[in-house]
Amino acid sequence: xxxxxxxxxxxxxxxxxxxxxxxxxxxxxxxxxxxxxxxxxxxxxxxxxxxxxxxxxxxxxxxxxxxxxxxxxxxxxxxxxxxxxxxxxxxxxxxxxxxxxxxxxxxxxxxxxxxxxxxxxxxxxxxxxxxxxxxxxxxxxxxxxxxxxxxxxxxxxxxxxxxxxxxxxxxxxxxxxxxxxxxxxxxxxxxxxxxxxxxxxxxxxxxxxxxxxxxxxxxxxxxxxxxxxxxxxxxxxxxxxxxxxxxxxxxxxxxxxxxxxxxxxxxxxxxxxxxxxxxxxxxxxxxxxxxxxxxxxxxxxxxxxxxxxxxxxxxxxxxxxxxxxx
Amino acid sequence: xxxxxxxxxxxxxxxxxxxxxxxxxxxxxxxxxxxxxxxxxxxxxxxxxxxxxxxxxxxxxxxxxxxxxxxxxxxxxxxxxxxxxxxxxxxxxxxxxxxxxxxxxxxxxxxxxxxxxxxxxxxxxxxxxxxxxxxxxxxxxxxxxxxxxxxxxxxxxxxxxxxxxxxxxxxxxxxxxxxxxxxxxxxxxxxxxxxxxxxxxxxxxxxxxxxxxxxxxxxxxxxxxxxxxxxxxxxxxxxxxxxxxxxxxxxxxxxxxxxxxxxxxxxxxxxxxxxxxxxxxxxxxxxxxxxxxx
Numbered sequence: 001x002x003x004x005x006x007x008x009x010x011x012x013x014x015x016x017x018x019x020x021x022x023x024x025x026x027x028x029x030x031x032x033x034x035x036x037x038x039x040x041x042x043x044x045x046x047x048x049x050x051x052x053x054x055x056x057x058x059x060x061x062x063x064x065x066x067x068x069x070x071x072x073x074x075x076x077x078x079x080x081x082x083x084x085x086x087x088x089x090x091x092x093x094x095x096x097x098x099x100x101x102x103x104x105x106x107x108x109x110x111x112x113x114x115x116x117x118x119x120x121x122x123x124x125x126x127x128x129x130x131x132x133x134x135x136x137x138x139x140x141x142x143x144x145x146x147x148x149x150x151x152x153x154x155x156x157x158x159x160x161x162x163x164x165x166x167x168x169x170x171x172x173x174x175x176x177x178x179x180x181x182x183x184x185x186x187x188x189x190x191x192x193x194x195x196x197x198x199x200x201x202x203x204x205x206x207x208x209x210x211x212x213x214x215x216x217x218x219x220x221x222x223x224x225x226x227x228x229x230x231x232x233x234x235x236x237x238x239x240x241x242x243x244x245x246x247x248x249x250x251x252x253x254x255x256x257x258x259x260x261x262x263x264x265x266x267x268x269x270x271x272x273x274x275x276x277x278x279x280x281x282x283x284x285x286x287x288x289x290x291x292x293x294x295x296x297x298x299x300x301x302x303x304x305x306x307x308x309x310x311x312x313x314x315x316x317x318x319x320x321x322x323x324x325x326x
Numbered sequence: 327x328x329x330x331x332x333x334x335x336x337x338x339x340x341x342x343x344x345x346x347x348x349x350x351x352x353x354x355x356x357x358x359x360x361x362x363x364x365x366x367x368x369x370x371x372x373x374x375x376x377x378x379x380x381x382x383x384x385x386x387x388x389x390x391x392x393x394x395x396x397x398x399x400x401x402x403x404x405x406x407x408x409x410x411x412x413x414x415x416x417x418x419x420x421x422x423x424x425x426x427x428x429x430x431x432x433x434x435x436x437x438x439x440x441x442x443x444x445x446x447x448x449x450x451x452x453x454x455x456x457x458x459x460x461x462x463x464x465x466x467x468x469x470x471x472x473x474x475x476x477x478x479x480x481x482x483x484x485x486x487x488x489x490x491x492x493x494x495x496x497x498x499x500x501x502x503x504x505x506x507x508x509x510x511x512x513x514x515x516x517x518x519x520x521x522x523x524x525x526x527x528x529x530x531x532x533x534x535x536x537x538x539x540x541x542x543x544x545x546x547x548x549x550x551x552x553x554x555x556x557x558x559x560x561x562x563x564x565x566x567x568x569x570x571x572x573x574x575x576x577x578x579x580x581x582x583x584x585x586x587x588x589x590x591x592x593x594x595x596x597x598x599x600x601x602x603x604x605x606x607x608x609x610x611x612x613x614x615x616x617x618x619x620x
Contacts, residue, residue, distance in 0.1 A: 042444040045522045049439035053432040054451065056492030061458040064466030071468060078472075128359045133352070139364045141607045146367060148603050148610060150551040152569035153592040156576065157374045160585045168373060171390045200366070209615055261464050264553045268573065280464055287468050288558055298468055305465040312460050 065305065071298035078292035090299035099282075107278040110195060111259045117199040118255050119248065122206025127236070129207060130214050140211065144204035151201065151264030158197045159269050187275025194276050197265050202258065206251050213247035214240065253315040257308060279304045371596070378402065378590040382583035401586035408578060408587065409563055411594060414571035417483075418550060418595075421567055425487045426545040433496025433541055438526045440497070441504040442512060452501065459494040464554075471558050481565040486556055490549070496541040499616065503537040504530065540613040543606055547599055568595045 072090055076083035094100050125143060129136050146154060162183045164170050170180030183193045217240055225235045241248075261280050270276045273285055279300060287297035377385065379397040405411055439445070440452050470489045479485025507530065515525050531538065556567045563574055572591045575584075603610055 042522075046439045046443040046445040049435035049443065049522075050445075050451070053436040053492055053497065054455065056432070056488075057455060057458045057494060060470055060489045060492055061461045061466060061494075064469035065461065067469035067472075068465050071472075078468075124359070125363055128356060128363070131352075131356045133356045133360055136360065139360045141604075141611075142364045142367045144607070144611055145371075145600065145603055148547050148551075148614070149599055150553070150569055150592075150595045152551075152553055152572050153374075153596040156572065156588045156592045157370050157596075160377065160589060161370060161373065163582070163585070166386055166388065166582055166585070168390070171388060174388070175390070200370075204367070205614070208611060212615065257462070261462055263464070264569070267553075267557075268576065271577070283464065284467070284554070294468060294472075301465050301468065305462060308462045308465075309460075 068298050068301055068305070071295055072302045074295040074298075076295040078287055078294040078297075080292075083295070086295055090296045091303070093296065094299055094303070103277055103279060103282045106191065106276065107260070107280075109191060110198075110262070110276070110278050111256060113195045114198045114202070114259045114262070115252065115255045117195065118202045118206045119251050121199065121203045122251070123210050123244075123248075125203065125207035126210030126214060130211055140208065142204075144208050146201045147205045149201075152268050154197065154201055155265045155268030158193075158200075162193055184270070190270050190275040194265055194269050197269065198259070198262060201265070202255065206255065209251060210244065210247060213244050217243050249318060250315075253311060256311060260304065260308060260311075279307075371600070374589050374592050374596070377586060378593045380586055382586055385586045386583045401590040405575065405587035405590045409566075409571050409575050411571070411591070413564060414566055414568045415594060417486075417565060418568040420483060421486050421552075421556070422546055422549040424483070425490060425549045426542060428487070428491055429493045429496060429545050429549075430538065430542050432491065433493045433500050434531065434538065435526070436493075436497045437500035437504055438522075438530060440501050442525065442530070443522060455494050455497055458492065459498065467554060467558065470555075474559060479559065481560055481562050483565075485559050486565070486567070490552065490555065493545075496545060499541050499613070500534065500537060503534055507533065536609070539606075540609045540616075543602070543610050544613040547602070547610065550595075550599060 073086055073088070074083040075086035075089065129140050129143070133139075161167050161169050164180040164182055164184065167180070173180050181189050183189050221239055221243075222235055225239050230238065260278070262278065263280060263284065266273065266276050266278070266281050267284075271289075273281050277285065283297045283300040283304065286293045286300065376393060378401050379399070380391070380394040381396065381398065381400060384391050384394050402411075436455070440448055445451075466489075474480070474485045474489060477485075479488070511529060511533070512525060515529050520529070551569065552567070553569045556570045557573065560566045560570055563571060566574065568591070572588070572595060575591055576588060
C-alpha cells in the first residue's frame with residue numbers, strides 16, 4: 001500500500017509500453033492488413049470479453065452526461081409527458097434566486113469544513129498511529145471502519161446520539177448541568193452536526209493514506225535533521241509535511257469530490273434539508289422530493305458536474321506535472 | 327501531537343536515562359490520542375448494538391441507562407412487524423450477490439481483453455473506461471432514472487442492478503495486476519494451444535485470486551451500502567433494499583421510541599459489513615485506497 005500514490009501517477013506510462021510489447025500492438029499493426037485467422041479470432045474474443053462492459057459504461061455513465069445537459073434546457077415536470085424548451089431559463093432561475101446564495105454558501109461551508117477537518121485530523125491520527133504503539137493495528141482498522149459502513153446506518157446511529165431529549169449526548173451534558181444544543185431545530189447547528197458525522201466517517205481514510213505515505217518518507221532525511229538539532233515538532237513541519245505534500249494534494253482533491261457528492265448522511269439526518277442543502281442535495285430535492293422539477297434539477301446537476309470536472313482536471317494536470325518534473 | 331520519541335539508533339544507555347520522559351511522551355502523544363480515536367469510533371457502534379436490545383422505556387428516557395435490564399429482541403420484532411426486514415435483507419442480498427458477481431466477471435473479462443487480446447485502439451478504449459471512474463454518479467441519477475423507469479424497471483431487480491453494472495474500478499485494478507504477470511506464463515499456454523477462455527479461467531484467474539478477491543470485496547461492500555439509486559428506483563417496500571427500507575421505517579415512525587427499531591435496523595445493515603471488514607480488512611483497505619488513487 002505504501003507506494004500506491006506513486007504507482008498510480010508514475011507507473012502506468014511505463015507499464016503501458018510493456019503491455020504493447022507483450023500483446024504486440026506494433027507487429028499486429030503490420031499484420032492487420034493481411035488479417036490472419038488468429039487475429040480475426042482475437043477480434044471477436046475482444047468484443048465478447050470487453051463489449052458488454054463498454055456498452056454499459058457508455059449507456060449508464062457517458063450518455064447521462066449529455067442527456068442531463070439536454071434535460072437542463074427543458075421546462076419539465078418529472079413524470080409529465082409534456083416538456084417545453086426553456087433555453088437557459090433553469091440556470092438563470094437558479095442563479096437569480098435567493099436560494100442559490102444559500103445553497104452555494106451551504107455547499108462551501110460543508111465542503112471546506114469536512115475537507116479541512118478530515119485532512120487535519122487524518123494527518124494527526126496518522127502521526128499517532130505511525131508510532132510503534134501496542135495495539136496500533138487494531139486502532140488503524142477501527143478508525144478506517146466507518147468509511148466502509150452504510151451511511152444510512154451511520155446517520156441513524158448519530159441521529160439517536162445527537163437527539164436533544166433522549167440522546168446519550170444530551171443525557172451526559174445534562175449530568176454536567178448543560179442543556180443539549182438544538183441540533184435538529186437550528187439550521188446552523190444541523191449543518192455542524194452533519195459535518196461532524198461526515199468527518200467521523202471519512203477521517204480514517206485520510207489517516208490510512210497518510211500512514212502509507214509516511215512509511216515512504218526516507219529515514220535518513222529525518223535522521224539528518226535530528227543530527228542537525230531539529231526538534232521532533234520541527235522535523236515534522238519542515239521535513240515530513242513538505243514531503244507529504246503530494247499526498248495532501250491528492251486527499252484535498254478526493255475528499256472535496258466526495259464532500260460535493262455527499263448524500264446518504266444528509267438524507268437520513270435531515271431529510272428536508274433545512275440548513276444542509278448542498279448543490280447535490282438541492283438537485284435531488286428538486287427532482288425527487290419537492291415538486292419534481294426535472295429540468296431545474298438537471299440544471300443544478302450540470303452546474304455541479306462542471307465544478308467536479310474542473311476539480312478533476314486540476315488534479316490530473318497537477319499530477320501529470322509532478323510526474324514529469326520529478 | 328508533540329512527540330519525544332528517540333531516533334531508532336540512539337544508544338541504549340541514553341534511552342534508559344530519558345525513559346521517564348519517553349514513557350510520558352508515549353502516553354500523551356501516543357496511547358492517549360490512539361485510545362480516544364478508537365473509542366470515538368467503537369463507542370457509537372457499541373451503543374447502536376446495545377440500544378437495539380433495549381425496551382422502549384429504556385430508549386425514551388432522560389436517564390443514562392447503559393445496559394438493558396432485560397435484553398430482548400423486541401425491537402427487532404417490532405421493526406420486522408413495521409417493515410418486512412427478512413424481505414429487505416433478501417433484496418439487499420440478491421442485489422449485492424448478482425450485482426457484484428456480474429461486475430467481477432465483467433471486470434475480469436474486460437481487463438483480460440485489454441491486456442492479452444490483440445485489438446486496435448486498446449489504449450484509447452482503456453482511457454475511455456478509466457475516465458468513467460471520474461464521471462460523478464450524481465449527474466447520471468436523473469437521466470438513468472428516466473431511462474430505466476421508462477423501460478419499466480421501477481421496482482424490479484434488473485432495474486436495481488443494471489445501471490451500476492459497468493465497472494471501471496475493477497477493470498482498472500485487474501488490468502494493472504495482469505500487466506505485472508510474467509509473460510512466459512501465457513506464452514507457454516499459447517504454444518500448448520490453449521484458447522483465450524482456458525487461458526483466462528485456468529491460468530490468469532487462478533494466479534490472480536488475491537486481486538480478484540480484493541475487487542470482489544470492495545464491490546460487495548459498495549453494492550450493499552448503495553443508497554441513492556435504490557432509493558429513487560423503488561417505490562414499493564417489497565422491492566426496497568435494507569438502506570431504503572430503513573429510510574421508510576424512519577419516516578413512518580415519528581415516535582421517539584422508534585429509535586430502538588431504527589437501531590435494530592442499523593445493526594442489520596452495518597453488522598454484516600463490519601464482520602466482513604474485521605476478518606478481511608487488509609484486502610478491503612488495500613482495494614479502497616488503491617482504487618481511489620486511480
